[in-house]
Amino acid sequence: MDASNAMLQRVEEIIDSYGCKRENIIAIMQDIQAEYKYLSRETLEKIAEKLGIGVAKVYSVATFYENFSLEAKGKYIVKVCNGTACHVRKSQPIYDGLREYLQLEGKQKTSADQLFTLETVACLGACSLAPAMTINDEVHAKMTPESAIALLEDIRRKEAVQNA
Amino acid sequence: MPECALTRTQFHLLQTESKDLLAAQKLKVLVCAGTGCVANGSMKVYDTLKAACETRGLNVCVALREEGGENSVHLKKSGCHGFCEIGPLVSIEPLDILYTHVHPEDCEEIIEKTLLGGEVIDRLLYHKDGQAYQRRDDIPFYKLQHRIVLRDSGKSDAEEILEYIANGGYSAFEKALFEMNGEEICKTISDSGLRGRGGGGFPAGRKWESVRRNVSDVKYVVCNGDEGDPGAFMDQGVMEGNPHSVIEGMLIAGVATGATEGYIYVRAEYPLAVKRLRIAIAKAEELGLLGDNIMGSGFSFHMHINRGAGAFVCGEGSALTSSIEGKRGMPRVKPPRTVDKGLWAKPTVLNNVETYANVPQIVLNGAGWYRSVGTENSPGTKTFALTGNVVNTGLVEVPMGTTLRQVIYDIGGGIKDGKKFKAVQIGGPSGGCLTEEHLDLPLDFDSLKKVGAIIGSGGMVVMDEDTCMVEVARFFMNFTQNESCGKCVPCREGTKRMLEILERIIRNEGELEDLDTLESLANTITEASLCGLGQTACKPVLSTLKYFRNEYLAHVVDKHCPHCNGRKRHLEINPKLCRGCGKCKRNCPMEAISGELRQPHTIDVTKCIHCGACWGACPFGAIDAIEEEG
Ligand SMILES: Cc1cc2nc3c(=O)[nH]c(=O)nc-3n(C[C@H](O)[C@H](O)[C@H](O)COP(=O)(O)O)c2cc1C
Ligand code: SF4
Ligand code: SF4
Ligand code: SF4
Ligand code: FES
Ligand code: FES
Numbered sequence: 173m174d175a176s177n178a179m180l181q182r183v184e185e186i187i188d189s190y191g192c193k194r195e196n197i198i199a200i201m202q203d204i205q206a207e208y209k210y211l212s213r214e215t216l217e218k219i220a221e222k223l224g225i226g227v228a229k230v231y232s233v234a235t236f237y238e239n240f241s242l243e244a245k246g247k248y249i250v251k252v253c254n255g256t257a258c259h260v261r262k263s264q265p266i267y268d269g270l271r272e273y274l275q276l277e278g279k280q281k282t283s284a285d286q287l288f289t290l291e292t293v294a295c296l297g298a299c300s301l302a303p304a305m306t307i308n309d310e311v312h313a314k315m316t317p318e319s320a321i322a323l324l325e326d327i328r329r330k331e332a333v334q335n336a
Numbered sequence: 337m338p339e340c341a342l343t344r345t346q347f348h349l350l351q352t353e354s355k356d357l358l359a360a361q362k363l364k365v366l367v368c369a370g371t372g373c374v375a376n377g378s379m380k381v382y383d384t385l386k387a388a389c390e391t392r393g394l395n396v397c398v399a400l401r402e403e404g405g406e407n408s409v410h411l412k413k414s415g416c417h418g419f420c421e422i423g424p425l426v427s428i429e430p431l432d433i434l435y436t437h438v439h440p441e442d443c444e445e446i447i448e449k450t451l452l453g454g455e456v457i458d459r460l461l462y463h464k465d466g467q468a469y470q471r472r473d474d475i476p477f478y479k480l481q482h483r484i485v486l487r488d489s490g491k492s493d494a495e496e497i498l499e500y501i502a503n504g505g506y507s508a509f510e511k512a513l514f515e516m517n518g519e520e521i522c523k524t525i526s527d528s529g530l531r532g533r534g535g536g537g538f539p540a541g542r543k544w545e546s547v548r549r550n551v552s553d554v555k556y557v558v559c560n561g562d563e564g565d566p567g568a569f570m571d572q573g574v575m576e577g578n579p580h581s582v583i584e585g586m587l588i589a590g591v592a593t594g595a596t597e598g599y600i601y602v603r604a605e606y607p608l609a610v611k612r613l614r615i616a617i618a619k620a621e622e623l624g625l626l627g628d629n630i631m632g633s634g635f636s637f638h639m640h641i642n643r644g645a646g647a648f649v650c651g652e653g654s655a656l657t658s659s660i661e662g663k664r665g666m667p668r669v670k671p672p673r674t675v676d677k678g679l680w681a682k683p684t685v686l687n688n689v690e691t692y693a694n695v696p697q698i699v700l701n702g703a704g705w706y707r708s709v710g711t712e713n714s715p716g717t718k719t720f721a722l723t724g725n726v727v728n729t730g731l732v733e734v735p736m737g738t739t740l741r742q743v744i745y746d747i748g749g750g751i752k753d754g755k756k757f758k759a760v761q762i763g764g765p766s767g768g769c770l771t772e773e774h775l776d777l778p779l780d781f782d783s784l785k786k787v788g789a790i791i792g793s794g795g796m797v798v799m800d801e802d803t804c805m806v807e808v809a810r811f812f813m814n815f816t817q818n819e820s821c822g823k824c825v826p827c828r829e830g831t832k833r834m835l836e837i838l839e840r841i842i843r844n845e846g847e848l849e850d851l852d853t854l855e856s857l858a859n860t861i862t863e864a865s866l867c868g869l870g871q872t873a874c875k876p877v878l879s880t881l882k883y884f885r886n887e888y889l890a891h892v893v894d895k896h897c898p899h900c901n902g903r904k905r906h907l908e909i910n911p912k913l914c915r916g917c918g919k920c921k922r923n924c925p926m927e928a929i930s931g932e933l934r935q936p937h938t939i940d941v942t943k944c945i946h947c948g949a950c951w952g953a954c955p956f957g958a959i960d961a962i963e964e965e966g
Contacts, residue, residue, distance in 0.1 A: 194662055195660070195661050195662040196662060197662040198642070198643075198645055198659065198662055199642065199643065201645075202604075202643055202645065232664060233662070233663065233664055236647065236664040236665065236666075236821075237644075237645030237646055237647050237665070238645070238646035238647060239604050239645040239646035240645060254566075255566035255567045256565075256566050256567030256723065256724075256761070256764065256795065256797050256811070257567045257721075257723035257724065257729070257797065258567075259811055260723075260724050260725065260797065260799070260803070268960070268962075275912075277912060277913060278913070278956075278957065293605060293646075294564075294566035294648070294815065295565070295566040295567055295568070295569070295605065296371070296605050297371050297372075297563075297569035297572040297605065297606055297609075298371050298372050298375050298420070298569070299567055299568075299569055299721060299723045299729065300372055300419070300420035300421045300723065300729040300730045300731075301372050301375060301376065301420055301421060301423075302723065302729075304375065309607050310375075311371055311374065311375035312375060313372065313375040313376055
């Protein structure tokens, strides 16, 4: 079985676990995205088919919510908080520093090696430890551009060792 | 009627058993497991403590029912204490010690000296002005607080339902279930004067009574845990630290109104809150406190959790219910009101996390007790997330009517780095700012409304003398503009225009007329928008225009803002993005830019006057404003 088929099978399992109920579409998409990091076209079609609604409807829900991505993402999703507390404690230089480190240009969000996707988020609820960021949902507090880059470098190193 | 899993008598036995078990615990170590402390490494501290205790032959117990005998330590994960910046926090009972900044390296010493020797380690205590504080509640940050909603947060095990029960939990629910009817419960809540803590301040009792009176086959109780204000985390603290108080409050709302299904809508960015709530619900179901025919009363209640997906507008009532229904979270025209046609067009009680968390204690202690705290028209307490340029940041809970000065100076310890206070933004993107002249204003729903601000959900950002207030207004407008759902034109287009103007002003390219345009646009958006997002989007702009007009003038007339320049920023061309088109060079009034066609250009910072012309002209976004440290 190829990767795409395996994925669609897993997608079906997830939809079934919610009893194919229409109202659970958001939870279904969240679970799929938690595993695959994004919602592919085939995934949206599968959801539409199983829930018995039009693809356009599924698409419109997916695009409404900022957390859903229709594009493939990196293995690690890095979110720099730009909520009020983090903003006043200089979160922007962290974001800029990471962008530069990952060599992201223009609208690009995912690094060329497909390892990292860089995003912003409005408040992680760790405001007392601002500025904060998350890497795959793990919160890191009191960041500086240097410490943020160091975290990513660490991951890169580990990944390189694993792949060697 | 299905058989009940737990009879009322069994519940009483469980209460006594839990109380006895809790009282029998000789030594308790609570490691803070809130988002802040976890991010600071508290789970490593937990694991190290556990392993080290075991190596020393101490019996480590985790669940309440575990009895370890003589040589035992009860190790627990607590909720957030609210003072995350001094974390990871570890408290030790019954010695009443709070250790701060605890790291795995400290664990051996804690076991050796404190757990086995009963000695206090001075180094790990909180120190302030040469004084060491052993007890948490003696620390100035806590001293003026009055904790009702956050009472147990940090002091009890957030994942152990029996501990909640031991501390009196679910007895308010039992009382509501067996000793009161719906009307009486609604009346108690009305009499207590409890007002919605999600921002609007609507009387909760009146809302419940409307739902109770509505005749319908199904009714719903919905909890708003979307906490969209970008810089607030009170509801997160409650959901993580004391999840059962929210569940119990919702159960009581169910008994009061005849609703049988509950939904908690939690912000996507709070995975830990979701986890704790899930555990709490599972345990309550297991015991029979949720489910069918609870305690044989005939009352059934089922609880569900929905996770948000990153849309601020979903915090608005009708958007939230449509998101639960699996649709786009767009607000709708009102009426019909949520109490008449809410979730799936059925009568629905919708309240905020903190509102529900107040309910059990009101039912247990009575409306009169609740009214004894706070002010006449705003009884009770309010939690705030104190952040920004203040010495102590964190979660605070104070009686309504406490002054800003008390919160910022007595609890918050004043402005950071000895700077001067300038303003405080309350209520996030829908709120306004308050200044020096408001420092002695009592914090309650009505006093703040009078001066054009709101209590809001409780975000409180303190700003010092170096802050540019135009930039603050821009920051919030950028947020709201991004979050506008686009359903109605005034909000969708109006906020875009507002943002453009603010950006222009920040770049010192604004004109005097821009200020009038901002004001008239703001009035239109406020009047003509469909939902609260649009209706309040301009508050930050209007209130900064009112109190800090001179800062706008500095930008548009003098073309120089002392605060923005004080921050030291210079422009740099990113050679990777620059295509060498020369546009910036042609636009620069100072001839500060040089470069050959199709080659990366450079800016001579010594000639640059920060007019921003190049920044606006570059079609490739190649020019960055670099913030310098200091
Ligand atoms: C744009 C917008 C966002 C809102 N966000 C929240 C929120 O995050 N949490 C909340 O409890 N209420 C929020 N509200 C208020 C809710 O609409 C609603 O009034 C509240 O949840 C009712 O509960 P309460 O009466 O207990 O405060 C928001 C309102 C608007 C217009
Ligand atoms: S006011 Fe804004 S957020 Fe509210 S419905 Fe209109 S466009 Fe959407
Ligand atoms: S900011 Fe103004 S003065 Fe400075 S380089 Fe750009 S155009 Fe020239
Ligand atoms: S306008 Fe932008 S791309 Fe063109 S020369 Fe200037 S910096 Fe380079
Ligand atoms: S503002 Fe960044 S964590 Fe709250
Ligand atoms: S998370 Fe530990 S004090 Fe807030």
